[in-house]
Amino acid sequence: MDINPPAEPKVASINSKATNYDVLSQRQLIWRKFKRHRVALLSLYVLVILYIVVLLAEFFAPYGAFQRHSQFLLAPPTPLRFVDEQGVFHLRPFVYKMTNELDRATFQRAFIEDTSEKYFFQLFVRGEPYLLLGFINSDIHLFGVEEPGVFLPFGTDSLGRDLLSRLLLGARTSLFVGLIGLIIGFVLGLFFGGISGYYGGSIDLFVQRLTEFLQSLPTLPLWMALAALVPAEWTPVQVYFGISSVLAIIGWTSLARVIRGKLISLREEDYVMAARLSGVSEAAIITRHLLPGFMSYLIVHLTLAVPQMIIGETALSYLGLGIRAPAVSLGTLLQDAQSVQTVTLSPWLLIPGGMVILIVVAFNFLGDGLRDAADPYRHK
Amino acid sequence: MSQKSPLLNIDNLKVHLPLEEGVLKAVDGLSLTIEHGQTLGLVGESGCGKSMTALSILRIAPRFAQTSGSIVLHPRSGPPLDLVGLDAEGKTIRTIRGGEIAMIFQEPMTSFSPLYTIGNQVIEAIRLHRTPDKQAAREIAVDMLERVRIPGASQTLDKYPQELSGGMRQRAMIAMALSCHPSLLVADEPTTALDVTVQAQVLRLMRDLQAEFGMSILYITHDLGVIARMVSEVAVMYLGRIVEQASVDSLFHAPHHPYTQALLKSVPRMGKKSKRRLDSIQGNVPVPINTPKGCGFFPRCPVAIPGLCDRVDPPLVPVEDGQRVRCFLYPEVVAVAEQQGSIAHDVQ
């Protein structure tokens, strides 16, 4: 009993201020503990910023996602410079004019910087018009370079479209498909896990078998088959929801199991029994005692389920079974990287893959941090 | 049966656990001697460092714990050995663990791995310390199980722990501990988790076995009732130190330290009519992180001397025949402190 060192410190910190006890709510305790998990906190910031940026993708993107730079097919990222050819330092960064030549030997297009022309970096430049959040008409982009220069931070794809602009739009699709899939999965999981844990008996047995059954099937092949159900003539928005549902149909099972397990173990808790004995109504027991008991676990599990959905969407779209052109997602962007030859020559096409990893890692860290914090009384 | 020769000398033992919040001084300058054949009780509230002391004797305290001081064992054969100086994973300490010093724990439910039979786990100890021969080890195990009065000893060996009751498991645990004839048995709250009737049986069994085997016992508990039944000498522990040590009789009849007095008052007594509520000690056991200087009991002590007790740490000093106390209420203690020069200055 003395062996578990981290058990004591919490008492210690209270003890040291024995005279003025700090009374913290459960939420404050969780937040406090969460903040100590630096990486999780950083991940939270990264995700919040990402969601804001992709929501306002049209503004943050230097170009329209479908705008073609016909002179720049598969152009590499444009270097942003501070020091020019003569070694003069410019506080304001600039890009050189880009020209491309066909290499007669390899028949590859080579992009060369023409140092005679400089285009300076600008904020809030006017460009391709767009409709922000579905109702704000604008043509102001956060950054760009002076006309007629082009600044392609992540290069272009085979049609000469700016990869950064497409990346932001694609990330929006992928991030929200994950969320929508999650909501659908959450509703299903809550329903099945709820009736299973609450009613028990044969309903429980049935739901248990159902989740076991779904979990024993190979997910991706099943997803592939289900994705084929999404009719070809659906609009991008419909496809979007269709794919989310496909992901959710299989994704809810683990959530249902968590909810069921939690409900069952909480029902046995002494404090629930105590509440029942003192005549608290069943509804109040559920909302006041049971729900707070596993809300934190739910949030943790939801957080950890998002990346699964995102990876699923990316994989399906990559295979051509998910989000379809003209809609853009991280998966469809990676379709351009399908051939090894292309990727070897234009490695920047893999940047969307880096984005997938960043998102998934951030969600995983966030989930880990939340899990550690979810039970503030539990020692590691 | 007591021969008055020391078996184990603990001197100024410190076990410090570096934690995020600071250094937790689980054991902080503990000195104790266990004689051959003696049963020594170690009493204190939970969190006072009793269990950590026990674990340190076997050198199985958590790996990150910093242990200093000395624990000198006088083994049956060979020269005295300082256990603190040994490699905690080395061969020497491993022959002592289970061989010279055995330990039984509080939780009979979790003390055995549920994946192996009782026999497997008992025989493992015997083969480590007594005989490598499987068949002979099994015979010893059956014999030991019979000695702790487990019915159907041979069949029980082939059972899994979860098939036995708590009392039976604790008996098996005792059988395992005694199977290699240790000279010292460290018993860490061995009956706390048991029913009262089972508790009485196990206590009686331990007493009988001690007479039979003639080993010393370090009996760790927070239960003063058990202490009265089991031991001859008691050490009271508070915040990682001994605050009072005396024979059972002296301690119960004339407790000297205010902590011991308070502890005794908090025990209900049969037959003694009293209108008063049972006393409890005010405050909580502080966690020994960044402890202020002075006597550790000062914040909770009803008779503390301000200006002295909160500034100087009293030494442990014999005040009466065989009774040692760590408290400035006794002139002997003050005298020793003055001699050591720790108060001459401070108290004016």
Place this chain on the structure above:
Amino acid sequence: MGRYIAKRFLYVLFVLGLVSLVVFYIINLPPGSWIENYALELEAAGSPADSSELTFLRGRYGLDQPLHIQYLRWIGPLLTEGDFGYSFEWRQPVWPLIADRLLLTVVVSLASLVFVYAVAIPIALYSATHQYSFGDYLFSFLGIFGLATPSFLLALVFMVIMLRFFGVSPGGLFSPEYLNAPWSPARVWDLLIHLPVPVIVVGTAGTASVIRILRSQLLDEFQKQYVITARAKGVSESRLILKYPFRMALNPIISNIGTLLPAIVSGSTIVAIVLGLPMTGPLLLRSIIAQDTYVAAGILMMLSVMTVLGVLISDLLLAWLDPRIRFEKSN
């Protein structure tokens, strides 16, 4: 125990029946069919539809009948003669088309499973016994990326690296000369040489998750009383760890095969597509897109059989290894 095994087998049979039903319906649910598309194509090309063939196929599989009749006409021959039906696109029976690919899928999946455990167990043991050491942090860090990288992306990156730095294309499970050769020891050897790349790519995510689970399990177990008891009786540290906490932590790992195997089969499907391996993955994708019903259903069915059997084996293994489960089941 015998009753438990019998019960599990019956349950698996029931599950497989259900799987066949679900698979068949899902595959047939999308509007249109290969035959319709083909007829349209022929018409569009201006050539008169070779209706005799189409009519024969329609009749043979009851394609103009309701779905449940179609199902019975599919599952009947499958159960009685092992006839998986006919591939419209390839104009040949399904079984010979998928048999070899299925075998290779099984080989790659099992090899990945072995790889996962062979790599994860020593690393988890090291990490748990050296908690907070540099190595522990390094493996945790790598594990996070291993978990986060979708296997198709890993396969892509692998290909690019191989091509760029070693100048070899890692695609394929065989050298060209063995690709269509009959099985022979030399062909098996050739397969073994080609296995590592797909196995590593498929196994990475699983390895990372097993390390994670096993490490935290071990750390939990290290705190347990029975470990301290065993240490107190003088058992040496290495023997102690293997006999007590490790053995205990192995149980959740074995039961985890149930989730690991479906993940590995999923992974091998997409990795096979990216790396162009002659496994079921690419064929499944193609048959789904082309609505080549019986090929898709056959592959999906067989992949599910694989994972369901895997779960069964892990359950039985667990019951055999863990006395606690043995008691529960026999009582």
